Amino acid sequence: MGRWRPLRGDLPDEVVRLVRELRQYVDRGEMNAATVAAKTGYSRSSWLRYLNGRRLPPWPAVAALGRLAQVDVGHLRVLWESAAHAWARQSPADETDPAPATRGPAERADAPVTPETVPAPAADGTPRRGLPVARSGVLTAAAAACALLAAVLLAQPWDTGTDRGRPPDGAPPGAPAWPWPLHSAARQTAAACRSNGCRGLDPYREGCDRDSTVVHRLRAYDRVLTLQYSPACRASWAEVEAPAATSGLRIATTGGDQQLAAVGGAYTLMVGSGPGTARATVVVAAHQLGVGLHDSWIDPVSGRG
Known part of the structure; x- marks a missing residue:
């Protein structure tokens, strides 16, 4: 995505750590905002806000990018929950985007999220369904997000077959084939x-x-x-x-x-x-x-x- 803009000086340290982690995933995959949007189901404008620290990304978006980068979802969940608590302490509760009924999956609103409003993920990183949430009205939004994330993960839109088996464009000689594993x-x-x-x-x-x-x-x-x-x-x-x-x-x-x-x-x-x-x-x-x-x-x- 080119050179990253400096993050705001008033962002909590927990949020800064999360944003930097997500930026690394984007850099490693040599992606841009449009590519991330196409592969996660969240709009390009939303990802620009997330990756520049202007809005806290919801957990399904973070999990989708984490799975795309093949990272430890459990570790990523810890980073996100820490950032969500810090964000909730600092940010007003009414920061939401309008969500017209005609808005599609790639143009979905990205209302602020806290750990209490999203169920803990299963072992594979997919959010669990049917768990109680703290506020009225949040259950529907969380369920919709879970359903969309499941569809994205099942479809695996990034696995086109054309990229698999060869290094990404611009990779140095000897680079592993896409998708790049983060080896242990x-x-x-x-x-x-x-x-x-x-x-x-x-x-x-x-x-x-x-x-x-x-x-x-x-x-x-x-x-x-x-x-x-x-x-x-x-x-x-x-x-x-x-x-x-x-x-x-x-x-x-x-x-x-x-x-x-x-x-x-x-x-x-x-x-x-x-x-x-x-x-x-x-x-x-x-x-x-x-x-x-x-x-x-x-x-x-x-x-x-």
Whole structure:
């Protein structure tokens, strides 16, 4: 979705954490608001509000995006409930959108939601039906949302068959086929190195690419900069697709560790760091592109890159 707008300074920390998590899912899938709308049943304008922190997304929308990104729905539910409680404490109770009877599924209103108004999800993330709710009138809306989410999940509109079995456009060489799994280290074979033992080593020679995940990526100037992380190796590195005419491809940590690729290099050696403390940068067309766990940026570079 390009560079994200800064979130409002008055948003509760719990809401900020949820929004950043959802932004990561969108970035990992290289989606935009229109794509997310088509694949979740919530309108493009609603997702723009959700992803910019102007409205708290309802749980069915969050669950649909989480399933699309193949993440742990239980973890996502905890983040959402925390954000919902914080939002309810700060926001007025009458913030609702008009909901005309003619409005279709993709144009559904996104009235504010709290944990008390939505049933807890089943093990697969699908909201349960038939549970009591706190307010009169909310039951109908919750049931309708549950029914629509079930239809979306059964239809799986994102599984067109044309994307499955090949990496998304712009993915670096060796990227897994769509949909990208967020691998667990427990499911991987033993790594050749781990954490600080991986520092300065080649991620492909050490086999750390086998379970690597995309932490964040930025597309600009016909390049794709990616921050990669291996849960099995507990190490990070930077990659750039179309490395020609680039320089300064670097992976650096907040602790001062860094690895710099040669001019025109496609990836760096590893640093023994998790994704929360690593940043990837590269210089192209007199601009530095950068990505971290939650942020991306493009800054002009003066002089030689």
